[in-house]
Amino acid sequence: MAKVLYITANPNNEEHSYSMAVGKAFIDTYKEANPNDEVIHVDLYKENIPHIDPDVFSGWGKLQSGSNFDELSADEKAKVGRLSELCEQFISADKYIFVTPLWNFSYPPVMKAYIDSVAVANKSFKYTEQGPVGLLTDKKALHIQARGGVYSEGPAAQFEMGHRHLNAVMQFFGIPSFEGLFVEGHAAMPDKAQEIKENAIARAKDMAHTF
DSSP: OOEEEEEEOOSSOTTTOHHHHHHHHHHHHHHHHOTTSEEEEEETTTSOOOOOOHHHHHHHHHHHTTOOGGGSOHHHHHHHHHHHHHHHHHHHOSEEEEEEEOBTTBOOHHHHHHHHHHOOBTTTEEEETTEEEESOTTOEEEEEEEESSOOSSSGGGGGOOHHHHHHHHHHHHTOSEEEEEEEEOTTTOGGGHHHHHHHHHHHHHHHHTTO
16 A cells, blocks of 8 residues: 655645646546555645744754754744654655646745755755765655646746756655656647646546556
């Protein structure tokens, strides 16, 4: 049995979001094909995702200096403790499905905050004399991303930073398998929007059987 994190970073549901509609098709099909797997929906717009702020740095500093967790302030405990929970949940999973829109060439800021919470030395990676080494070498990941324009080719391709950043992070963590499923062009070609959506949903269902 695998543990799967279905991580969504979209304030809209599948009725109003192309990425969420395709994500739902994927995860529903995945559940049907893998009924014994544990699938956990991590809705980043509903979760408490602390930003790395002065309280977090202060709390981490105290712990690194030998203080006990109980010696931290209330704010430090709340934020540092929550970040630790998110990281432990992430590294305990076997598979990850990230679902995001493309916003201003990247993804919603809550996704960056989440990545910051799981990019932890000696948890998802470690430092060595030869440089950083990823520790999640037995995992796999997928990114479902909706793009109103076409960014897979042509002049706009250079501006897409969301999938490229996630790809860099997954490589840094040592995750050997990271795929992308893109829904693109529906805003630029509204007359083809429904076709684009249906084709992406069909691809999602196919990929779910082998993920």
